[in-house]
Amino acid sequence: MNFAWMAWTWPTAIFFITIFALIAAMGVWEYFRPGGDPRVGILRFETTRGDRLFISLLGSSFINLAWLGLVDTNLWWSLALSVAYAILVFRYV
Amino acid sequence: MTNSTQPGILKGEAMMRTQPAAAAPKRAPFDEALARKMRRRGQKSRYSWLVPTLYIIFLMLPIYWLVNMSFKTNQEILGSFTLFPSNPTLRNYMVIFTDYSWYSGYINSIIYVVMNTVISVAVALPAAYAFSRYRFLGDKHLFFWLLTNRMAPPAVFALPFLQLYSAFGLVDTHIAVALAHCLFNVPLAVWILEGFMSGVPKEIDETAYIDGYSFPRFFVKIFMPLISSGIGVAAFFCFMFSWVELLIARTLTTTAAKPIASTMTRTVSASGLDWGVLAAAGVLTIIPGALVIYFVRNYIAKGFALGRV
Amino acid sequence: MEKTWNNKAWFLVLPVLLLVGFSAVIPLMTVVNYSVQDTFGNNVFFWSGLTWFEQVLHSRRFHEALLRNLAFSFTILAIQIPLGIFIALNMPRKGIGVPICLVLMALPLLIPWNVVGTIWQVFGRVDIGLLGRTLAAMGINYNYATDPVAAWVTVIVMDVWHWTSLVVLLCYAGLVSIPDAYYQAAKIDGASRWSVFRYIQLPKMHRVLLIAVLLRFMDSFMIYTEPFVVTGGGPGSTTTFLSIDLVKMAIGQFDLGPAAAMSIIYFLIILLLSWVFYTVMTNYDSGR
Numbered sequence: 001m002n003f004a005w006m007a008w009t010w011p012t013a014i015f016f017i018t019i020f021a022l023i024a025a026m027g028v029w030e031y032f033r034p035g036g037d038p039r040v041g042i043l044r045f046e047t048t049r050g051d052r053l054f055i056s057l058l059g060s061s062f063i064n065l066a067w068l069g070l071v072d073t074n075l076w077w078s079l080a081l082s083v084a085y086a087i088l089v090f091r092y093v
Numbered sequence: 094m095t096n097s098t099q100p101g102i103l104k105g106e107a108m109m110r111t112q113p114a115a116a117a118p119k120r121a122p123f124d125e126a127l128a129r130k131m132r133r134r135g136q137k138s139r140y141s142w143l144v145p146t147l148y149i150i151f152l153m154l155p156i157y158w159l160v161n162m163s164f165k166t167n168q169e170i171l172g173s174f175t176l177f178p179s180n181p182t183l184r185n186y187m188v189i190f191t192d193y194s195w196y197s198g199y200i201n202s203i204i205y206v207v208m209n210t211v212i213s214v215a216v217a218l219p220a221a222y223a224f225s226r227y228r229f230l231g232d233k234h235l236f237f238w239l240l241t242n243r244m245a246p247p248a249v250f251a252l253p254f255l256q257l258y259s260a261f262g263l264v265d266t267h268i269a270v271a272l273a274h275c276l277f278n279v280p281l282a283v284w285i286l287e288g289f290m291s292g293v294p295k296e297i298d299e300t301a302y303i304d305g306y307s308f309p310r311f312f313v314k315i316f317m318p319l320i321s322s323g324i325g326v327a328a329f330f331c332f333m334f335s336w337v338e339l340l341i342a343r344t345l346t347t348t349a350a351k352p353i354a355s356t357m358t359r360t361v362s363a364s365g366l367d368w369g370v371l372a373a374a375g376v377l378t379i380i381p382g383a384l385v386i387y388f389v390r391n392y393i394a395k396g397f398a399l400g401r402v
Numbered sequence: 403m404e405k406t407w408n409n410k411a412w413f414l415v416l417p418v419l420l421l422v423g424f425s426a427v428i429p430l431m432t433v434v435n436y437s438v439q440d441t442f443g444n445n446v447f448f449w450s451g452l453t454w455f456e457q458v459l460h461s462r463r464f465h466e467a468l469l470r471n472l473a474f475s476f477t478i479l480a481i482q483i484p485l486g487i488f489i490a491l492n493m494p495r496k497g498i499g500v501p502i503c504l505v506l507m508a509l510p511l512l513i514p515w516n517v518v519g520t521i522w523q524v525f526g527r528v529d530i531g532l533l534g535r536t537l538a539a540m541g542i543n544y545n546y547a548t549d550p551v552a553a554w555v556t557v558i559v560m561d562v563w564h565w566t567s568l569v570v571l572l573c574y575a576g577l578v579s580i581p582d583a584y585y586q587a588a589k590i591d592g593a594s595r596w597s598v599f600r601y602i603q604l605p606k607m608h609r610v611l612l613i614a615v616l617l618r619f620m621d622s623f624m625i626y627t628e629p630f631v632v633t634g635g636g637p638g639s640t641t642t643f644l645s646i647d648l649v650k651m652a653i654g655q656f657d658l659g660p661a662a663a664m665s666i667i668y669f670l671i672i673l674l675l676s677w678v679f680y681t682v683m684t685n686y687d688s689g690r
Contacts, residue, residue: 002260003260004445005256005259005260005432005445006256006428006431006432006435007432007435007436007439007441007445007447008435009435009438009439009447009449011438012431012434012435012438015434016431016434026231027230027231030230030231031230034230034407045681045685046685048233050231050233050234051234054234054677058670058673058674058677061670062670062674065455065459065667065670068452068455068456068459069456069459069460073451073452073456075452141491141492142492142494142499143492144488144489144492145489145492145493145494145499145503145507148489148507148566148570149503149506149507151563152506152507152509152510152563152567153506154525154532154533155521155522155525155532155533155563156509156521158521158524158525158531158532159520159521159524159525162524162530170530171529171530174530174535212421216417216418216421217418219414219415219417220414220415220417220418222414223411223412223414223415224415226405226406226411227405227406227407227408227411228405228406228407228408228411229407229408229409229410229411229412229415230409230412232411235415235419237677237680239418239422240676240680241672241673241676242422242426244620244672244673244676245426245624245669245672246623246624246626246644246645246648246668246669246672247624247626247645248624248626248644248645248648248649248652248665248668249433249648249665249668249669250425250426250429251649251652251653252652252653252658252661253428253429253430253432253433254425254429256432257425257428257429257432272421272424272425273425275421275422275425276422276425276426279418279421279422280422283418295404333511333512336512336514337511337512337513337514337515338514338515339514339515339516339627340626340627340645340649344653353514354514354515354516354517355516357516357517357520368524368530371520371524372524375517375520375521378513378514378517379509379512379513379517382509382511382512382513383505383509383512385512386505386508386509386512387505390501390504390505390508391501
C-alpha cells in the first residue's frame with residue numbers, strides 16, 4: 001500500500017501530532033480528575049475543559065486566518081495572539 | 094454526574110412526553126354561550142385544507158411534467174406542447190430496461206445503498222447503546238465530533254476519498270461508495286437510534302442481566318425487538334441519504350459500480366437530446382423512494398418527532 | 403435517565419470510531435497536507451507554505467462565492483421556515499388526509515438530487531417545459547440559462563420545492579405532540595388564533611424549529627448537485643456556490659493546493675456554525 005498521495009510534510013505532521021497530543025493529554029487529565037471541571041463562564045453556559053480546548057483551537061484557527069487575510073503572512077504574531085486567547089478562554093470561559 | 098450536564102439533545106423524546114398536563118384547563122366560570130363563541134374562534138378555519146392542497150399541487154406539478162414527458166416520443170416533446178401524451182409510448186422505458194448501461198445503474202445504486210444501510214445500522218447500534226446508557230471518557234465530545242461529519246460538505250471530501258480508495262484499490266467498487274456514505278449516515282443512525290434507546294427504561298437491561306442474559310444475547314433477543322421501529326427509522330434515513338447522494342458516488346465510480354444518478358448526468362452531457370429516456374430514467378429513480386416512504390409512513394412521523402434527522 | 407459511568411462503553415463505540423475515523427480523519431489530514439504544497443501530478447509535491455491560504459483569502463472568486471452562498475442560505479431560510487410553519491399549521495390532524503399529505507409531501511425528499519435538478523431543468527425550459535412555456539405565453543421573459551435573475555429564482559424555487567417539506571414534517575411532528583387539553587384551555591380563555599399560535603404552538607415547535615434551521619442552513623451551505631445540474635453555476639458564475647466552486651477547482655482543474663486551502667476555510671466556517679447551533683440547542687434543552 002502506497003501512502004505517498006497523502007503528501008506528509010514535517011510542519012503538518014508536527015501540527016497533527018500536537019493536536020493529538022493535546023487530545024491525549026486531555027484524556028489523561030480527565031481520567032485522573034474526572035468530571036471535566038464544569039463551570040459557567042462569560043459565555044453564560046456550562047463548559048468543561050474539553051469545551052474550552054475546542055473553543056481555543058477553533059478560535060485560534062480563525063485568528064490565524066484573519067491575520068493572514070488582513071495583516072500579513074508572518075503568523076508568529078497571530079500565533080502569540082492565539083496563545084493569549086487560549087489562556088483567556090481557559091481562565092474565563 | 095447529574096442529568097443537567099448531559100447533552101440535553103439526548104433527551105428529546107423524554108422531554109416531549111413529560112410536558113406537564115398542569116397547564117390544562119383553568120376552570121373558569123363556565124358560560125355556555127361564551128364558550129361556544131370561543132370554540133368557534135379557536136377552531137381552524139374551514140378553508141385550511143386549501144393550504145396543504147395548494148402546496149401538494151405545487152410539489153406534484155414538476156413531477157407530473159416529468160412523468161408526462163416519459164411517455165412521449167422525442168418528436169412530441171420537442172415539436173408540440175401537450176399536457177398529456179397524444180400517443181403514449183413505452184419506448185423510453187423499453188430503452189432503459191433493455192440497455193445494460195442503463196439498468197445496471199439501478200442495480201449498482203441499490204447494491205451500494207443496501208450495503209451502506211446495513212453497515213451503518215450495524216455499527217451504529219452498539220454505539221447508540223453506549224451513548225444512551227453510559228457516561229464515559231470524552232463521550233460528549235465524541236458525539237459532537239460524529240455530528241460534525243454529518244455537517245461536513247461532501248465537496249471537501251470528494252478528492253481525498255478518491256485518493257484514499259485508490260490507495261486501497263477500491264475505486265469503482267460498491268463497497269467504496271457504501272463506506273464513503275457511512276461518513277454522514279453512521280452519525281445520523283447513531284443520533285436517531287440513541288433517541289429511541291433512551292426511551293427504553295433501564296430497568297429492562299438490569300432485569301435481563303439478573304436473569305443471566307449475556308450482553309450480546311440480551312441485545313439481540315430483548316433489546317433490538319424493543320427498538321425495532323427505531324431501527325426502521327434509522328434504516329430509512331440511511332437509505333434516503335445514500336440514495337439521493339451523487340457527488341461522492343460519482344467521484345468514486347467509473348463504470349463497474351456507476352450509480353443511476355451519474356449515468357443520467359453523463360448521458361445528458363453526451364447525447365444531450367434524448368429527453369424521453371432521461372425523463373423515464375428520472376421517473377424510475379423516484380419509484381424506490383416512493384415505495385420506501387409508503388411503507389414507513391407511520392414511523393417517519395415518529396422519527397421526525399424525535400427531531401433526529 | 404441516570405447514566406452509569408463506565409469506560410468500557412468505549413468498546414461499543416469503537417466500530418463507529420474506526421469507520422468514521424477512517425473516512426473522516428485520513429481525508430482531512432490529506433487536505434491539510436495538500437493545502438501547504440504545490441504539485442504537478444504523480445504525487446510529487448513542493449512546499450509552498452501559506453501561499454494558497456493567502457491566495458484564497460484574497461481572491462474575489464472566493465469572497466463572491468461565500469457571499470452568494472450566504473445570500474442563498476438566508477433567502478431560502480426566510481422562505482422555507484415561515485412557509486413550512488404555515489403549511490404545518492394547516493395540515494389535517496386526523497383522518498385519511500394525514501397519510502396522504504405525509505407521503506406526498508415527503509416525496510421530493512427522496513428524489514436523487516441530480517434528478518431534482520433534471521426535473522427543474524426540464525420544467526423551466528422555454529422550449530419544452532411547462533413552467534417556461536407558461537411564463538413565455540404570459541409574456542414574461544424567463545430564461546434561466548442566460549438571465550441571472552431567472553437563474554436565481556429557479557434555484558431558489560427549486561430548493562423551496564425540494565426542502566420545505568422537511569420543515570413541514572418537523573413542525574407537524576412538534577404540533578401533534580400538543581395535548582388537546584391545551585387547545586381546550588385556550589378556547590375557554592377565549593384566546594385568539596394568534597395567541598394560540600404564539601403561546602401554545604410556537605413554544606412547542608421551538609425545538610424542532612431549531613433543528614430545522616440547523617439542517618436547512620447546513621445543507622444549503624453545502625448545496626452542490628441541484629444548482630449544478632440546472633445552471634452549471636452560470637450564467638457566468640452567478641449561481642456558483644461554495645461547493646460548486648470547490649469541485650470545479652479540485653476535480654475540474656485539479657488545482658489541489660488552492661482547493662485544499664479553500665476546503666479548510668470552508669470546513670472551519672461549517673465547524674464554527676455547527677458548534678454554535680449545537681451549543682444553542684443543547685443549552686436550550688437543559689435550560690428547560
